[in-house]
Amino acid sequence: MADPKVIKLTQADTSEPSSAAAQDGTPGAAPAPGKAPGAGPHPYADLDRMARAGLAGMTGGLSPFSTLQAWGDWAMNLAAAPGRQIELAETATRNALSLSEYALRRGAGDEDAPAPFTPKPYDHRFTYDGWSRLPFAMMEQGFLACQDWWDHATDHLHGVSAADSDRVGFMMRQVLDMASPSNFPATNPEILDETVARRGANLAEGAEFFARDMMRALTGAEGEASTLEVGRDLACTPGEVVHRNELFELIQYSPTTDKVQAEPVLIVPAWIMKYYILDLTPEHSLIRYLVGQGFTVFAISWANPRADQAELSLEDYRKEGVMEALDAVTRIVPGQKVHATGYCLGGTILSIAAATMARNGDDRLASMTLFAAQVDFSEAGELLLFVDESQVAFLEDMMWARGYLDSSQMAGTFRAMRAEDLIHARAVQRYFLGREDMTSDMTTWNADATRMPARMHSEYLRGLFLENRLSAGRFAVEGEVIALRDIAVPIFLVGTEKDHIAPWKSVYKMRLFNSSDLTFALASGGHNGGIVSPPGRPRAHFRIGHRPAGAQYEAPDAWFAAHAPQDGSWWPAWTDWLTDHSSGAVASPKMAASLAAAPGRYVLQH
Template sequence: MTRKPTRSRVKGASRPNPETPPVAQTLPAVLPQPKAPDNGGTVTVRETADPHPHAALDRSAMASIARLTGGISPHAIVDAWNDWAMHLARAPGRQLELIERAQSNWMKIAQYTVDALTGQKPAKPFQPGPNDTRWSHGGWDRAPFSIWQQGFLATHDWWDAATSNLRGLRRQNAERTGFMMRQLLDTVSPSNFPPGNPEILESTVRTGGRNLFEGAVHYADDLRHVLTQERRPVPESHALGKVLAATPGEVVHRNDLMELIQYAPTTGEVRPEPVLIVPAWIMKYYILDLSQHNSFIRWLVGQGYTVFCISWRNPGAERAELSLEDYRKQGVMEALEVINAIVPGEKVHANGYCLGGTLLAIAAATMARDDDDRLASVTLMAAQVDFAEAGELLLFLDESQVAFLEDMMWAQGYLDRPQMSGAFAAIRSEDLIWSRAVRRYYLGEPDLPTDIGVWVNDTTRMPARMHSEYLRGVFLENRLSAGRFAVEGRVIALKDIASPMFVVATEADHIAPWRSVYKTALFTDCDLTFLLTKGGHNGGILSEPGHPGRHYRIGHRPAGGHYRGPDGWLADHEPQPGSWWPEWARWLDAHSGVVVPARDPKAGAARGYPSLGSAPGHYIHQM
């Protein structure tokens, strides 16, 4: 195998490598980059003037506003509404269309009201969205509740039409105004008020008002946690290392950024090539090692593989200057160095999930550029390499919004995940915010812990510099697929990756939409297998064998094959019932060698990597 010179390996905390230039001398991904010249692709850094001393005052002021707005830029909101209003004002045809729609909706509601009040059972003219569970109670089929529901949905329908794309209106602003109007309307939904919600009224009568008392207790508890920013501990019923993240293994390496876990084998023989799992830094890794029945890592170990997984540190303000390059070098590359020492002479199957997949793609493209062929294969799960169609998260990102977030992170040193989780919840607010609020505060139902619910609440932080580089260089400016992303002063290209790839997308993913994930096929030339599975961003990946109602589609493109659009691919591949995990295992087996005796994680001590403690390690417990 062709390899770069081995860096000094680290036991415990990482040490600087004298051959590695300091961060200030490398090319940050966030700097504007000119086109690469023909002489080797070297990119020069454009000189920038030092900021004026008063710039800190501007950033402090913006950071103060950001804390009050939850990181949402007021300028972005005003700009979207101004753009929409000005274009609608000069469009008399759209105005007439909206007047006619209002009249039509009013007539439908009037007819429905008459029929409902005269004892008939008319068909409802307006239906809620597929994720809207607010109206599942049978009481919404009876007057007057059904009339109030239909009036609300008719208003929703009109505003969806009013904020739809308009000639000359920036598409992002059309989507933003529609999104903001939906959020505003949801605050006045009849389902949010006890007199207008039949389920709340029935529960209040049945319990003698106890549901409202218990809901008030829940509200007070939630309010206290919000005001104090107190983190809820993991409940004992889902204790980490005992119930969740309980797959046996050893921490074989630790530096200031990550721990590397090697899992104990459960089969007598294993494939010679080890597997490295790279999770996203926006989450704790145990989304892939939940309960025993749906642990992806435990299942993979049982398929006869030597499995390693990165557990990222939860950084605080003192690590604000960690960069995306640090995550590549001290994370992915250092993990490969350790695995190569523990399992010498074998290539590595690398698997990246979500943002970990994006980071893995960057690392793989860099390795390909540098003739480093240590990867046996690359698997990307719900991971994007192109962000032009990144879904509803684009609603929250433009130049104004990124600058606003950067000022907030500049002040506190990191972005706390609750500041991002609000954006994820708002995308499906009718289910993740309002339905939960009704159940918890009006029906008095407790939030019963589930494995994935515990993980969702176990939030992490992101260093200011790294997250700024990701938002600006990768997400907003989309440099990775545009051939303008530089690593160590030279651009990288995804088409250089020669290792076979397995790309997994999920049908209902609102974070990494499947058509966006599919574009990996557009920017690579290697042998590629694409699999589309039922479910969302997390649930689709956690699709263990035996999970009811699951299906997937799978297709193969040989190296150098022609690109097909996502809609054509979808039409040509029929769904197959069951979990996608065994399909991936068969693919891994086909790209692996003949089995060898299983490897004990503690055997790494003989090669300079003694156990630093049992899995799941120390970093997973950081609050």
């Protein structure tokens, strides 16, 4: 059973914010002293939470009640919609006829017969040439025809909530992905060809990989060590840890130019990830690039929270994280304002901090940059599939028992969003083709997951995702509601075209809630690959546009049509913008007193 102190401090308010709730300085009301979270008047609330926590452990943290509700909503409304039933019957008939025609033409020897169905742009399971041969071509087309029908069946239906419709569609994609012919040796031409060519050695090697992976899963051992090492190959930009508390280490990077821009850059990464996503190998390191362009750079490296840190709140991450880091930077580089930069959730907490600073008359920011960061969560991508009242309650109860959200839980959620590629295709490569996972800086970082404190994650899910309080003007800090419109510094906003975690149109919404001078860049790639896009990367492109302070709002589709893509990386455009919003070059400042060499010790915590 969880420690009573942990239980008491993981409360999250589920009600609309009352005036009392608004005074506690967090996105939800604090628990009554001495009461377990969610207890209220119910004397056996802890027993209920223990039961739900146990069930959550068996379901991987997924709420079966949300699943049943979604299927019930969809099925009952479909049963009462004869028009949609006729439409789906017509779709099934049309797909069957298309398949039959294709089969007849291919059976008659027409190798150039056009396939009636094509995989989705991100689906790479059928790229092997052998899929064009019979009978594999028919297996592929049959699978895609079924997928097409379910896409129509789970399209939004009048009377069904959009969340339930999307959730049913997501669950059916998971089922179809498991049943794909690409997953099985007898129906995958690449596996068959490889088995013949290697006389079965691929299956023997795959069996060895499977046995090793199963043993690690059963024993809880860590995965195979990457050939890339943090501090040697990754996160290796020279620097020093110059400040540390229980929540973060602050790294100051060593200058490489005689002159630097007077205003330093402070990077606030998301606590959901290790900071070195921005300091991968030297050729992929945004931090190294910034230093080389003549900027004094500081970066926060968050601690990986333990069970005894379950009480850490969103307010702690703002006050003891962002604000304490800013205090340290302005002490080390006195008399200068700071270019604050936030990535993902780091950008969200930076926006909260910046709005609070603006309200309080704190003018230490020279500018604010947000990478793939959202301030409005009404269109927050596929993560919304995992957020409703029942699901959040399940996660809260699981965290109540542990004190944190385990790193594997969040990693599993992200893998499920792209199961066809990150789960099934990987299994085929490893267990049937006998190929080792390719090691890269990004895959190494991706496997280096972090935990999240119970209270903070509950407040984040409820206050931001579930109730969207920040953009709705219902998010209180230190007893008063803050407003994003108060932020008056210039803003550089970056979205990425294929982001399914922070969709670019959701990132773009900052333009709705703030009227200061704003530059928006839309980069090619996804949530991570679009941000880590150094100069010289093949096929990279971006769009960029400037909105003067006070200008009228422009809808995202209109903005997209009005701004042509430019080849290359957006990094130089951003550093040019930072230079334009700086006061000029000065001699490189001295390094602060060192507590440890970069990357410090927090990034190595597991």
